[in-house]
Amino acid sequence: MTIEVGSIVEGVVTGITHFGAFVTLPNGKTGxxxxxxxxxxxxxxxNDYLKQNDHVKVKVLSLDEKGKIGLSIKQASPTYKPRxxxxxxxxxxxxxxxKFMRDSDERLSDxxxxxxxxxxxxxxxxxx
Numbered sequence: 001m002t003i004e005v006g007s008i009v010e011g012v013v014t015g016i017t018h019f020g021a022f023v024t025l026p027n028g029k030t031g032x033x034x035x036x037x038x039x040x041x042x043x044x045x046x047n048d049y050l051k052q053n054d055h056v057k058v059k060v061l062s063l064d065e066k067g068k069i070g071l072s073i074k075q076a077s078p079t080y081k082p083r084x085x086x087x088x089x090x091x092x093x094x095x096x097x098x099k100f101m102r103d104s105d106e107r108l109s110d111x112x113x114x115x116x117x118x119x120x121x122x123x124x125x126x127x128x
Contacts, residue, residue, distance in 0.1 A: 003027055003069065005060050008076045013054040021050050023058055023071055031069030033058060040074050 003009065003025055011031070015022035020034045033056075038049050050056070057077075062070035074080055091099075 003029065003060055003063070005063055008057055008059050010055060010057050011071075013050050013052055013056060016046055016050060016052060018046070021046060023056060025058075025069070029067070029069060031058070031060070031071040033071045033073055037061070037072035037074055040077075040080065 009025055011023035011025045013021050014024045014030060018035075020032050021038070022030050023033055024030050035043050035046050038046060043049060056073055058071040058073055059076040060069060061072050061075070062068075075082075
């Protein structure tokens with residue numbers, strides 16, 4: 001059985017460390033489930049979630065030329081919903097700055113308009 005990035009397979013937990021769990025896949029190769037990929041919540045102690053010889057479904061996240069396999073238990077779940085990744089916002093700094101300045105100018109002009117109308121505005125005709 002060939003393992004490809006994105007495939008979901010069943011494996012057996014063969015080792016647990018403080019940073020993750022090693023899972024042996026059907027092809028006999030071993031991959032790592034990093035502690036951040038064990039559950040959809042914060043995992044302080046991986047032993048609260050996994051035990052040696054547990055059968056788990058994992059999603060293959062990465063395969064590198066050295067033979068390392070990155071796995072995820074939480075992404076293999078059918079109920080998994082990825083969270084928004086702020087690093088994927090492709091707008092450049094200049095575009096963000098331009099939008100901020102435009103929004104800021106609009107807010108300032110609205111504020112001036114509201115303030116002037118409450119005070120009588122400029123040239124209201126009142127002289128003392």
